[in-house]
Amino acid sequence: MTITRQDALALDARDPLAPLRAQFTLPTGVIYLDGNSLGVLPAVAPTRVAQAVQQEWGEGLIRSWNSANWVTLPQRVGDKIGRVIGAQPGETLAGESTSVNLYKVLAAALLLVRQQSDAARRVIVSERSNFPTDLYIAEGLARQHGFELKLVEPDEIAAQLGPSLAVLMLTHVNYRTGRMHDMAALTRAAHEAGSLALWDLAHSAGAVPVDLNAADADFAVGCGYKYLNGGPGAPAFLWVHPRHLQRMERDDLWQPLSGWFGHAAPFEFSPHYRPAGGIARFACGTPPVLGLTALETGVDALLAAEALGGMAALRRKSLALTDLFIALVEERCAGHGLALVTPREHALRGSQVNLARADGGYAIVQALIARGVIGDFRAPDVLRFGFTPLYTGFAEVWDAVEHLRQVLESGEWQEARFNQKAAVT
Numbered sequence: 001m002t003i004t005r006q007d008a009l010a011l012d013a014r015d016p017l018a019p020l021r022a023q024f025t026l027p028t029g030v031i032y033l034d035g036n037s038l039g040v041l042p043a044v045a046p047t048r049v050a051q052a053v054q055q056e057w058g059e060g061l062i063r064s065w066n067s068a069n070w071v072t073l074p075q076r077v078g079d080k081i082g083r084v085i086g087a088q089p090g091e092t093l094a095g096e097s098t099s100v101n102l103y104k105v106l107a108a109a110l111l112l113v114r115q116q117s118d119a120a121r122r123v124i125v126s127e128r129s130n131f132p133t134d135l136y137i138a139e140g141l142a143r144q145h146g147f148e149l150k151l152v153e154p155d156e157i158a159a160q161l162g163p164s165l166a167v168l169m170l171t172h173v174n175y176r177t178g179r180m181h182d183m184a185a186l187t188r189a190a191h192e193a194g195s196l197a198l199w200d201l202a203h204s205a206g207a208v209p210v211d212l213n214a215a216d217a218d219f220a221v222g223c224g225y226k227y228l229n230g231g232p233g234a235p236a237f238l239w240v241h242p243r244h245l246q247r248m249e250r251d252d253l254w255q256p257l258s259g260w261f262g263h264a265a266p267f268e269f270s271p272h273y274r275p276a277g278g279i280a281r282f283a284c285g286t287p288p289v290l291g292l293t294a295l296e297t298g299v300d301a302l303l304a305a306e307a308l309g310g311m312a313a314l315r316r317k318s319l320a321l322t323d324l325f326i327a328l329v330e331e332r333c334a335g336h337g338l339a340l341v342t343p344r345e346h347a348l349r350g351s352q353v354n355l356a357r358a359d360g361g362y363a364i365v366q367a368l369i370a371r372g373v374i375g376d377f378r379a380p381d382v383l384r385f386g387f388t389p390l391y392t393g394f395a396e397v398w399d400a401v402e403h404l405r406q407v408l409e410s411g412e413w414q415e416a417r418f419n420q421k422a423a424v425t
Contacts, residue, residue, distance in 0.1 A: 002331070003324070003327060003331065003398070005395060005398045005399075005402075007398075008324070008393075008394040008397065008398035009394070009395050011324075011394035011395075012393045012394050012395050015317065015393070015394070016308055016309070016313065017305065017308055017309075017313060017314065017317050017389060017390070018393070020301070020304060020305060020308070020390050020391065021390070021391045021393070022043070023043055023044075023301040023304060023390070023391075024040045024041065024042055024043055024229070024301065024390070024391045025040065025041040025042075026040055026391060029372050030372045030373075030374060031373045031374065031396045031400045031403075032374050032391075033373065033374060033375045033385040033386055033387065033392070033400060034374045034375055034384075034385075034386055035227060035229075035386045035387075035388035035391075036203055036227065036351065036352050036384070036386030037226065037376055037386065038225055038226065038232060039225060039226055039227060039228065039229030039230070039298060039388065040229060040388075040391060041229075041231070042229055042297040042298050042301045044297050044300075044301075045294050045297040045298070048293060048294070048296075048297050049293055052068070052289065056068040056070070056289075057289075070287065070289045071287075073095075073287050073289060073292040073293070073296075074094050074095040074283060074287050074292065075093065075094075075279070075280070076296075077094040077237075077295055077296050077299060078092035078093040078094040078237055078279070079092060080296065080299045080300070080303060081094060081205065081222075081224075081228065081299055082239070083303060083306075084205060084206055084210070084299075084302060084303070085201060085205055085210045085211075085212055085220065085222070085239065086210055086211030086212045086213050086215070087212055087213065087239050090278055090279055091239055091240065091241075091242060091245075091279055092237055092238070092279065093237060093238055093279045093280070093282050093283060094224065094236070094237045094292060094295065095236070095237075095283065095284075095287050095288065095292065096235060096236060096284060096285070096288075097223075097236050098133065098202060098221055098222065098223045098236040099133045099136075099137055100236075100257070100284070101221040101236050101238040102133070102138075102200070102221045103137050103140075103141065103256070103257070104238065104255045104256060104257055104284070105198060105219040105220075105221060105240060105255075105282070106124075106138060106141055106167065106169065106198060106219070107145075107255065107256040108219070108240070108244070108248065108253070108255045108256075108282075109167045109196045109198055109218065109219055110124075110141060110145050110147060110166065110167065111253055111255075112196065112244065112247065113166040113167065113195075113196065114145070115251065115253065120164055121163070121164060121165060121195065122146065122147050122148055122164065122166060123148050123149075123150050123160070123164045123165050123166055124138050124141075124142055124147055124148070124149045124166060124167045124169055125150050125151075125152060125157065125161075125167070126138060126149065126151055126152075126168075126169045127152065127153070127154060127157075127170060127171070128151040128152060128153060129174060129176050129177070130169075130170070131171055131175050131200070131202065134169065134171065135149070135151070138169055147166060154174075154179065154181075157170075158189065161189050161190055161193040161195070162193055163193070163194070165194075165195040166195055166196070167195060167196045167197075167198055168186065168187075168190040168195055168196070168197045168198070169198045169200075170186065170198075170199060170200070171200040171201075171202060172199050172201050172203065172204040172208075172210065172350075173202075173203035173204045173207070173208065173350030173351075173352075174203070174350075175202070175203055175378070176341075176354065176378055176382055176384075177341050177342060177343075177354055178341070178342035178349060178350045178351075178352040178353060178354050178384075179342065179343050179348055179349070179350070180204070180208065180347070180349060180350045182347070183199060183210070183215045184214065184216075187199075187216055187217050187218075188216070191216065196218040196219070197217050197218050197219075198217075198218060198219040198221075199212070199217050199219070199220045200220070200221055200222065201220055201221065202221075202222050202223045202226060203226065203227075203350055203351075203352070204222075204227075204350060204351075205222040205226075205227060205228060205237075206226070206227030206228045206302050207226075207227040207314070207318060207351035207388070207389075208311075208315055208318065208351060209311045209312060209315050212239055216241075217241065218240075218241050218244060219238070219239065219240055219241070219244070220238065220239040221236060221237065221238045221239075222236060222237050223236045224236055224237065224291075224295045224298070224299075227302075227351070227388060228295065228298050228302060229297075229298030229299075229301060229302070229390075230291070230297075230298040230299070231291070231294040231295065231298070233291070234291055234295045234298070235287075235288055235295055238282055239279075240279060240282060245278055245279060245281070248275075248281065249275075249278075252275075254275055254281075255275075255281060255282050257284040258273045258284075259283065259284035260286075261280075261283040261284060261285060261286060261287065262275060262276055262280065262281050262282065262283040262284055263276060264276045264277065301390065302390065305390065314389045314390070315389075318351040318387055318389045319349070320394070321389060321392055321394065321397055322342070322349060322352070322353050322387055324394060324397050324398070325385065325387070325400070325401065326340060326342075326344070326353055328397065328398060328401040329353075329355065329401055332401055332402070332404075332405045333401065333404055333405050333408055336357075336408040336409075337357050337358060337359070338355045338356070338357050338383075339357070340353075340354075340355060340356075341354040341355060341356050341382060351386065351387050351388070352385060352386045352387065353384075353385050353387070354378075354383065354384045354385070355382070355383045355385075356381045356382055356383070357381055358381060360413055361377055361380075361381050361382065361383050362377045362379075363413045363414070364383060364404075364413040365377040366413075367407045367412050367413040367415075368400075368404060368407055372403075373400045373403045373404070385400070
């Protein structure tokens with residue numbers, strides 16, 4: 001059955017989440033399908049950041065560490081993020097980058113494994129197509145601490161859950177394929193094998209339901225600039241299960257970046273480190289106040305969905321958007337060499353749709369961008385489109401596919417490819 005633009009407009013008219021779009025500033029004439037790389041600007045962010053600059057910094061000066069509660073920003077924003085990832089208050093900390101946070105929690109996980117004096121457990125397992133920064137951090141830690149990083153395909157993970165496994169380190173939703181792991185099942189299997197499970201939520205926090213405590217995960221990290229709409233280079237976050245926080249405190253185990261904000265009493269200025277209790281022991285340097293301020297506006301915009309059904313409602317819309325995109329591409333762009341990479345099964349799909357094409361993928365994306373349809377490309381052949389249910393509409397999906405059809409049928413992508421080659425030469 002043909003899907004018309006009127007059908008898409010009817011879906012928009014019935015969408016209970018449509019009012020959430022007003023919380024964001026979206027450029028006129030742009031269809032933005034790249035929120036899985038960089039979320040859009042929350043409408044209140046410029047005013048709120050200006051307030052932090054002009055009043056809190058400009059007038060309050062150093063007093064604002066207390067009067068504006070700058071000092072508690074990592075915990076406050078962390079607790080708000082915790083509401084969308086199944087964390088209790090005091091379990092999540094915002095600040096620093098995903099790479100730095102991954103270094104901290106993976107190093108802590110390896111420390112816990114080594115403390116057990118189990119010499120057989122020296123393997124970190126991850127996907128070969130995991131995001132490179134995760135693999136680089138893991139490779140560096142493995143070399144430093146005498147572990148081995150083993151990279152496998154998704155269907156090979158189960159076979160690695162044995163006596164040599166120290167940590168299973170996975171990204172919940174794969175950036176290249178959009179495939180989503182069963183967090184609870186894999187965490188349970190890792191625990192049954194005697195190992196720990198660490199999850200990267202970069203492509204799932206704020207886009208798909210996550211319940212870290214229900215899944216009994218051990219550690220998690222995630223970034224703030226994708227579905228949390230915290231702005232370019234926004235601070236990231238980390239989460240640690242309370243049992244590990246308690247064990248580290250009981251056994252006096254330090255995470256590796258023992259900076260002054262992770263000290264039990266940073267303003268005593270002691271020359272000797274004494275880690276703080278709880279999640280605060282994973283803090284390191286001075287919090288990035290302006291970045292955390294912007295991130296908080298993005299998280300607040302996401303939390304506004306709680307009154308409309310929360311993450312369950314966002315997930316329903318995400319699946320409806322991606323279902324529509326897949327159906328329209330297969331209906332309207334057939335015969336142009338596009339292959340679906342992202343799983344059709346809802347249980348396996350994140351909030352993006354990736355298409356593969358053997359030739360011209362980059363040029364096709366550039367031709368779309370020139371038309372105001374912004375997706376992105378991942379080498380060697382993946383056209384990637386992200387769908388943020390907070391602000392993406394169904395008619396926009398229809399229009400995006402119509403632009404894709406026109407780009408493919410007109411051959412204008414060939415001009416984009418020619419311009420690319422000319423720029424290289």
